[in-house]
Amino acid sequence: MFAKLVTLSIFKQPTVYIMDDFIAARSQMAVSLGFHIIFACVGMVMPFFMAISHFIYLKTGNAIYKGLTKAWSKGVAILFATGAVSGTMLSFELGLLWPTFMEHAGPIFGMPFSLEGTAFFIEAIALGFFLYGWDRLKPWFHWVTGLIVGLSGLASGILVVAANAWMNSPAGFDFVDGQYLNVDPIQAMFNDAWFSQALHMTIAAFVATGFAVSGIHALMILKQRNVIFHTTAFRITALSACVAALLQPVSGDISAKDVAQRQPAKLAAMEAHFETEANASFVIGGIPDEDKKTVKHAIKIPGLLSFLAHGDPEKPVTGLNDIPKEHWPPVAITHYAFQLMIGLGMLLVVLALIYFAALFTRKKWLDSKWLLRLFVIATPMGYIALEAGWVVTEVGRQPWIIYGIMRTADAVTPMPGIVYSFYLFTAVFISLSAIVVFLLYRQMTMVGRLYDTTDPAYQSN
Template sequence: MDQVTLARALFGSSMAFHIIFATLGVGVPLMIAAAETLFQIKKDKDYETMAKRWTKGFAVLLGVAIPSGTIVGTMLTLLWPGFMEIVGQVIALPFQIEIFAFFLEALFMSIYVYAADRLSPGMRILSVTLVALGASASAVLITDAQAWMNTPQGFRYDNGVVTDVHPWQAFFNPSFFVTAGHVLVSAYMTGAFAIASIGAYQLLRGRHSERVFAYHRKGLFLGLAIGGIMSLLTALNGHETAQMLHKHQPEKLAASEGLFHTTAYAPLVVFGTPDPEVGEVVGGIKLPWMLSFLATNRFDGVVKGLYDYPREDWPPLYVHTLFNLMVGIGTLLIGYALLAVLYRYIRKRPFPRWLLLLFLTGGPLAMIGIETGWIFSCSARQPWTIYHIQRTSEAAIKSGNLGMLFVLFLSIYAVLLVLTVLVLTFYFRRHPVSAVLDKTT
């Protein structure tokens, strides 16, 4: 494995681990805020119990997200010195502001955990809402750097020298709002479906009192309701993303759809394998004209193909599979939410066991969607670290001995993951929801 590939693998594995906790760290606070608000409106103690228990779980996840995020920041400096040389001069602003977002989250998290019982209903909702706001702001600010890598602006780069820097112009780069919106709604979706999966699992166990069953049914439907709304918003944001890619990263759009020839009335191709020798996706299902519509809002819109660009500038063609996985999972999760609405409000029947088994897969599927989406976003920008400005080979570390670091950090992530599961399992087994509900009755 060459040095650049090894550096990408090491950083990618670090991000793959961190993104789990970072995503839940954004999605779960929204669920806590929703449960707290429902408690104050409906005065149903079950929702208060949900908010408190989910907060305990969130605190554990946050305890892993912070050190893993620190490791990712260290790796940026260690593995990509050429990239950080430009970042430090141009796009440091969101990282600086993110400190205040984290401060907001940590401050009101402490207030909510330790003083909720002494706060008025309005202040309780405000404090937990500010926790969610701080978590969301952190995600948006960190994502801004990723957006800037895809659509860099706010500086000039001539002969390896950065000049004419405009930090706010770099901050509000062309893909900022679309990318930040996608990260937020997909994180909210993932947090909601993770909660729904826990509810489905508890209902499938079938060893609870009716009181506990009622509690888990409420948690399950709350997760499905918010997850369904966010999955629909994610799909709508996908349309905006396609238009952004068409305008600013046409190679990325072409690779994601396996489009080789510049085409009007371009089809959207689902599944299959892009074959550059044949010049099309082999074995795919074509949806006529749909890619042109997604990219241009016109069925006759012209979409550029990969043959318009040098072969060395093509993204890897496996991003077509990643894109299909991401979109397919999002579509499936929308279907889960629609099934929940059908059974609850139209058929007015309890969820059958087969449907609970489907809901159980919602959280893991959402997380796989997050992972594939992140890999897609970074891989489809290749061979560039900063699009059309700095190649990945120019940004990477030049010294060797990364193999030992790769093994070391993978071992650390494995230990952290096992410890997280053990701590969460131990805590919630020692503090079962049945004991809490008995105290509130």
């Protein structure tokens, strides 16, 4: 959510609405997380692409794969540095904006955050070894350092998701008379939601990053820029993205069943499901009306929601009408974000099926421009779906910051003037975005010159 300044001209004296500090705090976290999650996904996925390319180079001696590994590693370094900045800002924001939350929750779910810090340091050290280890380290040890970058980045992402999962499924303590007693940090970290969220997020990272990178290389192929180099890169990333896209619906089904058990209000908001009923319909599209408790212009598939939630089309799905209104999440935002995530995810599944058809039965499609154009169009889809998924996760948990225990409004700082902090942090993130785009564009324009596969000097490296 962003700042809203609305003037209603129907009154003689216009009424101006400016967001309050609570909305400003939530908006600041939304912008920060939405920005940082991109770098988290890159850190989880790109090192594995590097490791695959590097492994092929060591096995074949083909200089194209060496150049590709170097090119990707420089992009990873740029995004890693920016991610470190945004991650540091997020850690400060948690304490500054939500002091009550951190006071009580910190001792309980602090373990995954501390372990994430350790994973981050290992990732940074390994990345340093990898970047400066060319022709200095033994080849296979050098490859292992790159693999460690990927493994530590993956661990870092999973640990952060485990902390977020705890907010959705609090565990590892007894809540008695407002006190948090008998704290068990291991149980808190491995709460009931951590596996489904970590699985869904990890696969989503491969989908988003894979399609984003393959789309960029597809564009370079269409522009006839160093075609051999970019075709090699495209094949690695497109295959990885398409495998992940086909696995994502499986993880989505696991997540849906988990949410149905633990957070029925979130599931009901996702589907704008108001009436508790068996053989509940899965809603595609539609405009929810919270006042009238209806969904207009929706396509409904009878029984599918019950099946997805419980594995049985005859089992009832709890509707919002059976949940106190004060515990409802914002229905429209959650529903639209869920529809966007599902819609884009299914489009990527279709593209993955087309690509595998090209690989196994229609090989002439691999050289067609229309297939490359489809990947170019898909470049942002994975990340848009990823961001929409996090909106579902976070907005769908409202009004709770610790589900069923602490309300978000009770955790925000009493300090005034948060709206100005929101403006400042938003300006910082926009500036960082501009810098990253400039650096990555500069890196992409240099790729053709530095790794020109037609240059004899390159072939001798």
